[in-house]
Amino acid sequence: MTNNSVLKKVAQMDEQLFLTLFNYNSPKWLKTAALGFSKSGDGALYLLLCAAVWWLSSNEQHQLLPATVLLGFVIERPIYFLAKNRFARIRPCDCLVTNAYIVPSDKFSLPSGHSAAAFLVATILSHFFPELGLLFFAWAAGVALSRVVLGVHFPADIIIGAAIGSSCGLCALMLVVPV
Template sequence: MNENNMLKKMAQLDQSLFLMVFNGNAPNWLRNSALGFSKTGDGGLYVLIAVGFGWLSNEPELRLLAMTLLLGFLIERPIYYVAKNSFARIRPCDCLIKGAYIVPSDKFSLPSGHSAGAFLVAVVLAQYFPELISLWFLWATCVATSRVLLGVHFPIDVVLGALMGSSCGLLAILLVATL
């Protein structure tokens, strides 16, 4: 099987998985839960965490947490923008289904910025609060899944976003540890 056929098969599988997860008639509780989790990944929460832990705290460890988050996003955001515009993958709500539950902020879907941000934050929080690691990754997974449930991302978009965000979080942790 050549590379082009393999990519087509992967895209077909991704579309099939999307159609299995997305439900245009989702019950209100599921739609509202997805909307809530998606909103927590919009970025405002990350600013509150960084300001709350970093600049309002006298604890050196919490200041390092804030610095690690900031550095993680300084690494992740440029990669995200370049990847998003390079792949230029059309969102499922614009090519596969009629509408989504939300209006996306841009026209391309790969990678998912919400997933990248949530997993970056989860990785960093897990470093500083390891006793809550399950909570951090459950939350990040819910943010990522919400993007598919809302109809604005394919499953591979959120998986690649999660991998990208996790990698950037780990790199930030390693770089801050060298300071």
């Protein structure tokens, strides 16, 4: 099997999984939950959370959280923008289905910026608050999946976004947090 045929097969599987998850007949509660998760990944929550931890925590280690998240985004954003423009993958709502439940902020889908950001923040928060790690990653997965349910990303977009975000979060932790 050639590389081209493997990529074609993966793309077909990705499209089929998208069509399974994005469904015009989805229950109202699923669309509402997806909109809520997606909104929570828009960015304002990250700023609020970092400011709150910095302001309210007396733990010296927790004071490193805002700088770690900031550095994580300084690393992640250029990677995200370069990948987005390099891959230039058309969004499913522009090539596979007639419309999405939300209007995307740009025309390309790979990688998912919401997924990258959510997993970056979940990775860093899980380091500082390990007892809540499962909750942070469940939230990040909800943000990522919401982007498919809402019709603006293929499943591969969110998987690659999650990998980018998690990697950048780990990188930031290694650079900021003393061992």
